[in-house]
Amino acid sequence: MTDISKIRNFSIIAHIDHGKSTLADRLLEITKTIDKRQMREQVLDTMDLERERGITIKSQAIRMLYKDHILNLIDTPGHVDFTYEVSRALAACEGAVLLIDATQGAEAQTLANANLALANHLKIIPVVNKIDMVNAEPKRAVEEFRNLFGFSEEEIILASAKEGTGVERILDEIILKVPPPTGDENAPLQALIFDSKYDAYRGVVVYVRVFNGTIQKGMMIRMMGTEAQFEVQEVGTLKIDYMPKDELTAGEVGYVIANIKNLSQSRVGDTITGLNKPAKEALPGYKFTKPMVFCGFFPVSAEKYQELRDAIEKLQLNDASLFFEPENSAALGLGFRCGFLGLLHLEIVQERLEREYGLDIIATAPSVVYKINKTDNTSIFIDSPTKLPHLSVVRSIEEPYLKITIFVPQKYVGGVLEICQDKRGIFKNMEYLDPTRVMLTYEMPLQEVITEFHDMLKSATKGYASMDYELIGYKESDLVKVDILLNQEPVDALSFIVHRDNAFYKGKALTEKLKEVIPRHQFEIPVQAAIGSRVVARETIPAMRKNVLQKCYGGDVTRKRKLLEKQKAGKKRMKRIGRVDVPQEAFMAVLKIK
Amino acid sequence: MSYSLYVHIPFCKKKCNYCDFPSYAGKESLIPDYIEALKGESGYYSSIYEKPRIKTVFVGGGTPTLLSEADILNLFDTLRSDFSILPDAEITFEANPGTVTKEKLKALSSCGVNRISLGAQTFNNKLLKKLGRIHLEHEIIEAYVMIREAGFRNINIDLIFALPGESIKDWYETIKKAVDLKPEHISTYNLQVEEGTPLYLDKMEGSLNLPDEDSELKMFRASLTYLAVNGYRHYEISNFARKGFECRHNITYWTLEDYIGIGLGAHSYINGIRIENTVDMDKYLSKVFKEIKSEHVNTNKENMSEMIFLGLRLIEGLDLKNFAGKFGVSFRELYSKEIEELISDGLLEITGKNARLTKKGLFLANEVFKIFL
Numbered sequence: 001m002t003d004i005s006k007i008r009n010f011s012i013i014a015h016i017d018h019g020k021s022t023l024a025d026r027l028l029e030i031t032k033t034i035d036k037r038q039m040r041e042q043v044l045d046t047m048d049l050e051r052e053r054g055i056t057i058k059s060q061a062i063r064m065l066y067k068d069h070i071l072n073l074i075d076t077p078g079h080v081d082f083t084y085e086v087s088r089a090l091a092a093c094e095g096a097v098l099l100i101d102a103t104q105g106a107e108a109q110t111l112a113n114a115n116l117a118l119a120n121h122l123k124i125i126p127v128v129n130k131i132d133m134v135n136a137e138p139k140r141a142v143e144e145f146r147n148l149f150g151f152s153e154e155e156i157i158l159a160s161a162k163e164g165t166g167v168e169r170i171l172d173e174i175i176l177k178v179p180p181p182t183g184d185e186n187a188p189l190q191a192l193i194f195d196s197k198y199d200a201y202r203g204v205v206v207y208v209r210v211f212n213g214t215i216q217k218g219m220m221i222r223m224m225g226t227e228a229q230f231e232v233q234e235v236g237t238l239k240i241d242y243m244p245k246d247e248l249t250a251g252e253v254g255y256v257i258a259n260i261k262n263l264s265q266s267r268v269g270d271t272i273t274g275l276n277k278p279a280k281e282a283l284p285g286y287k288f289t290k291p292m293v294f295c296g297f298f299p300v301s302a303e304k305y306q307e308l309r310d311a312i313e314k315l316q317l318n319d320a321s322l323f324f325e326p327e328n329s330a331a332l333g334l335g336f337r338c339g340f341l342g343l344l345h346l347e348i349v350q351e352r353l354e355r356e357y358g359l360d361i362i363a364t365a366p367s368v369v370y371k372i373n374k375t376d377n378t379s380i381f382i383d384s385p386t387k388l389p390h391l392s393v394v395r396s397i398e399e400p401y402l403k404i405t406i407f408v409p410q411k412y413v414g415g416v417l418e419i420c421q422d423k424r425g426i427f428k429n430m431e432y433l434d435p436t437r438v439m440l441t442y443e444m445p446l447q448e449v450i451t452e453f454h455d456m457l458k459s460a461t462k463g464y465a466s467m468d469y470e471l472i473g474y475k476e477s478d479l480v481k482v483d484i485l486l487n488q489e490p491v492d493a494l495s496f497i498v499h500r501d502n503a504f505y506k507g508k509a510l511t512e513k514l515k516e517v518i519p520r521h522q523f524e525i526p527v528q529a530a531i532g533s534r535v536v537a538r539e540t541i542p543a544m545r546k547n548v549l550q551k552c553y554g555g556d557v558t559r560k561r562k563l564l565e566k567q568k569a570g571k572k573r574m575k576r577i578g579r580v581d582v583p584q585e586a587f588m589a590v591l592k593i594k
Numbered sequence: 595m596s597y598s599l600y601v602h603i604p605f606c607k608k609k610c611n612y613c614d615f616p617s618y619a620g621k622e623s624l625i626p627d628y629i630e631a632l633k634g635e636s637g638y639y640s641s642i643y644e645k646p647r648i649k650t651v652f653v654g655g656g657t658p659t660l661l662s663e664a665d666i667l668n669l670f671d672t673l674r675s676d677f678s679i680l681p682d683a684e685i686t687f688e689a690n691p692g693t694v695t696k697e698k699l700k701a702l703s704s705c706g707v708n709r710i711s712l713g714a715q716t717f718n719n720k721l722l723k724k725l726g727r728i729h730l731e732h733e734i735i736e737a738y739v740m741i742r743e744a745g746f747r748n749i750n751i752d753l754i755f756a757l758p759g760e761s762i763k764d765w766y767e768t769i770k771k772a773v774d775l776k777p778e779h780i781s782t783y784n785l786q787v788e789e790g791t792p793l794y795l796d797k798m799e800g801s802l803n804l805p806d807e808d809s810e811l812k813m814f815r816a817s818l819t820y821l822a823v824n825g826y827r828h829y830e831i832s833n834f835a836r837k838g839f840e841c842r843h844n845i846t847y848w849t850l851e852d853y854i855g856i857g858l859g860a861h862s863y864i865n866g867i868r869i870e871n872t873v874d875m876d877k878y879l880s881k882v883f884k885e886i887k888s889e890h891v892n893t894n895k896e897n898m899s900e901m902i903f904l905g906l907r908l909i910e911g912l913d914l915k916n917f918a919g920k921f922g923v924s925f926r927e928l929y930s931k932e933i934e935e936l937i938s939d940g941l942l943e944i945t946g947k948n949a950r951l952t953k954k955g956l957f958l959a960n961e962v963f964k965i966f967l
Contacts, residue, residue: 522939522958546811547960548784548831555600555847555861557900558868558890561967564903568964579935 002070004251005180009072009209010125011090013117014099015107015466019129023099023161023170027073030167031064033239060195061207061253063237069175072253074194074209076113081342083470084289085195087116088269091285092194092209092253095123095178097170098149102128102136102158106144106433107466108407114149123178126151127170132160143434181211183250188279189213189221191248191256191272196263198317204260205242208272209253211283216247220275221258224282228265229275230258263320291323291339292400292471293346293450294383296364296493297353298327298335300575300584304359305334311357312336315349322349329386331491331577332362337384340366343450362575364493365590368446371398371474385495388481391532397497398474400446403428406457408465410438415460423448423456424477424499443472447497451591482507482536484514485528489578496590508537509593517586519570520544525580596647597864598846599677601632601669602857603658604875607693611726612754614788616859616873617656627879628858629665633672634881635856640676646854648677650843651685654711659693663701670705679706684842686711686750691729691737699744709841710741711750711781717771718764721757726792731771738775748839750779755817756810757785758793758802765813766820773824778839782817783832784810811957831907831959848908849916850901866892894921898928903963906942911950925949932965 014020028034064071076089090096096117100106117124126149128141138158145151157173159166195207208215215221215235222229234257236244248254260266268289271282299308316322323339340346346366353359369383373396382388404425408416410432420427420442429441444453449469457465480503484494494514498506507529514527518541525541574581604617605625618624639646651673661669673679686709687702702710714734716722722730729737741749751772755765772780787793787802796802805813818828826834830848833841846853855862855871858878862869872878872886880886892900898921905912917925926933926944933949936942941955941962955962 522941522961544958544961546807546814546957548814548957555853555855555863557847557863557904558861558870560903561896561900564960564963564967567960568967571964 002249002252004183004185004249006068007070007072007180007251008095008174008178009074009093009181009251009253010095010097010174010178011074011076011093011117011122012097012099013076013086013090013110013113014129015101015104015109015113018099018101018104018107018110019161020099023097023127023129023159023167024073024075026161026164026167027064027071027171028062030164030171031066031071033062033064061238063239063243063253066171067175070252071171071174074253081340081345083112083116084287084341085268086113087120088192088194088285090117090120090122091269091283092192093120093122094181095125095174097125097127097174099127099129100141100145102130102138102141103133105137105141105437106148106407108405108468109466111148111405111407111439112468112470124149125170125173125177126156127166128156128158129161131158132163132165140434147433181251183210183212185212185214185249187212187250188277189215189272189274190279190283191215192283193223193266193268193270193272195268196260196266196320198263202257204257204263204266206256206258206260206266206272207238207253208248208256210248210250212250212279213274213277214247214249215256215272215274221256221272222275222278223266223270224273224279225270225286225288226265226267228260230260230265232256232258262317267320289321289341290369291321291341291383292446293340293342293366293368294337295340295346295366296327296329296332296335296337296362296384297324297350298329298332298362298364298493298575300360300362300573302333307357308336308353308359308361311353311359312338312349314357315352319349321345327384329364329493331489331493332364332575335362339383343454360573362493362584362587364587365496366450367497368400368450370479370497373398385481385497386492388497396476397479398476399479401443401472401475402446402449402469403472404442404444404449404467404469406440406442406465406467407433408438408440408461410436412461412464413438413440416440416457416465419453419456419460420444423451423453444469445475445477446471451593480531482510483530484510485526485530485535486514486518486580486582487523487525487578488528490530491577491582493587494590503531504536506590506593507531510590511537511539513589513592514586515539515541517583517589519574519581519583521580523579595852596649596680597643598650598652598843598851598853599648599673599679600843600853600855600857600860600862601651601653601673602855602860603653603655603661603688604628604858605655605660606657606690607660608726608728611724611792612785612787614791615656618875621875622660624875624879625661625665628875629661629669631879631881632669632857633676635883636672636676638883639854639856643854645676645678648679649683650846651679651683652843653687653707655688655690657690657693657713658687659689659698661698663697666698666701666705670707674706684709684748686841686843688713689737689741691727691733694737694740696740696744699741699746703744703746708746709748709750710746711752711779712738712741712777713752714772715752715754716757716760716764717768718760721760721764724758725754735775738777748779749777750781750841751775751777753780753782754785755782755813756805758796758804760805760813762809762812762816766816769817769820773821773826779833779835779841780821780826781833782814782821784814814957829909831909831956845908848904849913850897850904850920866897868892897921899966902966906949906951906959906962909950909956911945911948914944914947914949929966936962936965 012020061074074089076086126145128138131138157166190212191208191210219232235248237254269286273279321341324336327337369381373379374393375395425442425444431439478500480500481497483490511527511529524543527539528535529537574583606617606619609619685707687707688711690713717731719730787797821834829840852864859873860871868890870888
């Protein structure tokens with residue numbers, strides 16, 4: 001049995017690229033959890049995409065032994081799309097190591113993650129990382145720690161995870177300052193699911209933190225949120241591999257395998273209890289995460305529909321927050337309406353479908369979920385502009401708003417204010433972090449944030465701004481739907497919802513953009529934007545007038561055929577709508593309008 | 595069963611700036627060896643097909659008129675002994691201004707050559723220079739007069755339009771000058787800037803100044819009307835002829851009939867098989883003919899699509915009965931949906947026994963061809 005006073009459960013939290021993964025590697029090395037041979041850099045990021053993008057998408061946990069203590073490191077996803085997952089991972093801990101990059105200073109997610117940690121009553125160990133770098137400004141980082149969180153200079157550890165400087169002190173302080181878990185191993189079972197993943201051989205593996213009671217092999221358990229019931233087949237702790245043991249008791253972190261078929265039965269944040277001696281209530285904070293951003297995925301060729309379905313289903317096995325349902329578009333045929341936690345989540349799924357499953361897909365422009373208040377005093381939620389009811393029955397439209405926090409060097413503030421205003425942001429607050437850096441707070445429609453906001457912010461601040469956001473609820477807006485007609489036919493997949501003040505401009509910009517990306521055909525193609533029956537913008541793609549290959553010399557027919565085939569192959573990657581071949585980028589064009 | 599025969603002569607005084615055909619400048623010393631290799635290949639086909647009957651011969655290049663009289667006589671001796679060239683065969687020899695002499699023409703005539711194709715390309719001296727041609731306008735006319743005086747009654751003039759810096763007026767002048775010479779046949783191609791040519795490099799640098807699509811279209815239209823008015827019948831996308839002087843050799847390509855090609859980089863189509871010779875001169879000179887050929891056995895679908903896109907190049911169009919006879923299916927039934935769409939777009943029409951491009955369809959020929967690939 002495990003001595004609860006010797007356990008420390010902690011996370012490392014940081015803004016992207018502030019060195020979280022490198023520190024994790026170093027901890028595993030120093031505690032000899034992994035030998036050098038096993039050591040791949042950044043062990044905890046396992047998916048290829050994570051490595052490429054340098055972000056952690058799914059969290060994991062690992063158990064280390066150090067100076068007679070058990071240290072459970074619970075890794076957290078590093079992107080704002082996965083805030084809920086982060087908060088559940090933190091809920092499983094008593095402490096957190098908060099990293100600030102000495103070359104960058106505090107960023108938006110430093111603050112957001114620290115706030116999540118504080119909300120979960122975690123003991124925070126402040127660390128200034130990357131002090132070995134030539135452009136490091138540890139003093140400034142220390143200053144920000146003091147200003148933002150009120151730490152004293154003595155508490156703050158100066159470290160270089162890369163070179164190992166200060167890492168042992170971090171381990172020592174975890175033992176010294178992070179409180180051991182409390183809990184009663186004899187009480188009814190309460191175990192928090194902070195992550196779960198699908199393993200092709202073992203089914204769903206659930207990562208848990210036991211708060212009270214004991215979970216054992218053979219025991220019947222129940223998920224208090226989803227009410228699903230299972231028999232436990234195996235429990236254990238995590239190194240790089242699963243290390244089975246007889247039981248997990250209060251305070252411990254480990255995994256549970258219980259013949260769970262899919263992730264929707266083991267949702268992050270849910271509480272596991274025993275069937276025989278159930279806990280009175282679940283651990284706080286469980287929430288069914290709803291997708292915030294939706295888009296359509298359609299196969300370029302219709303016969304790939306089933307393949308696309310199989311691929312999405314497979315991805316969903318490992319991603320409970322991915323939502324999908326069949327969608328039938330008049331323009332694009334059969335496909336799926338998919339829901340995501342955010343834009344990055346969407347991009348990751350799209351990329352995996354294309355890369356891992358080799359599918360050619362058309363993704364339609366992302367939409368948020370609008371709340372439609374109807375004249376009969378009922379309300380509905382729609383996740384696609386095409387689902388907007390006829391305007392005669394619509395009393396008002398509400399859209400989701402975010403509170404966004406932007407950290408930016410003072411000299412770029414002007415540019416950021418301008419962008420936020422263009423994006424219908426409502427100014428809330430501006431605070432100086434230090435004489436050179438500012439924290440801005442805005443309220444902004446989610447739809448605006450998913451429309452190039454990141455890129456605009458990046459280019460206006462040369463990449464120096466960082467941002468975090470949280471959903472704050474719905475607000476009424478004067479919104480209209482803009483329809484696009486190609487060759488006189490409405491193309492449902494190109495419709496978008498926009499603020500009335502921007503409708504004319506956006507309609508015009510989109511028709512111009514479509515004129516650019518849709519190739520010429522043998523006939524003239526009008527491209528129109530309309531609000532209701534009123535056309536607000538029109539462009540014309542002129543007819544192609546000449547395409548003749550003339551010379552066919554010495555009977556070289558093969559060459560002629562190859563040239564024709566090359567031209568034809570270009571067309572194949574496009575989607576035919578009516579008689580117009582539309583390239584993939586046309587469906588995303590609405591996002592590219594500044 | 596009779597074939598058409600193509601013979602490739604890959605030598606030039608100077609390589610033109612637009613040319614990406616297998617042809618070499620400054621390698622005239624190889625000509626004797628090359629003629630020997632050609633004779634070898636001709637013998638090779640002769641033995642396989644048992645001295646095949648030949649209804650048309652086309653000696654192209656390169657610059658075939660670089661060959662000496664002796665080379666010419668030598669070559670035709672062999673062709674006539676390896677193949678059974680029919681008495682009424684059309685025998686074309688390509689000539690380039692600046693390389694034509696009375697003696698060579700006399701030799702050609704004595705070999706039974708009855709058609710000369712003169713590579714004029716343009717009558718504009720500035721443009722001739724730009725193309726890297728070795729001759730000027732007056733040399734075209736001199737060569738033409740020489741050919742006529744040598745007694746040739748069937749002459750083609752090859753022209754290229756949409757040249758860098760060419761105006762519509764320039765092109766009008768060129769076709770007018772060509773027509774003034776009263777050849778029996780005129781070919782007009784629009785310039786294709788091929789990868790790897792000097793013009794391509796200029797194009798990449800942005801210094802080429804090619805006419806825009808509209809001007810190109812106007813030039814094409816100008817050829818159609820001007821040549822029609824002057825008695826040249828438009829019988830194939832790029833070819834015009836006085837009645838009875840259509841090039842029989844080229845028509846074998848458009849109607850998917852068999853042809854044998856010999857020489858460097860030459861193509862053959864025999865029995866549904868497309869054969870391509872190597873473009874590597876050393877390999878070709880080794881005379882191991884089995885090893886210099888790559889073969890592609892056309893599928894039925896490929897044969898069909900080729901018959902369609904080649905046949906539609908002819909102004910009278912694809913012969914529907916011929917198609918049905920060859921493939922056992924009706925073109926109109928096989929492609930009923932596509933045909934209907936093309937007709938409603940005004941690109942294709944069905945006359946009694948042919949499917950053919952409309953005038954609009956001619957300009958957009960590739961768009962139509964692609965559909966049948």
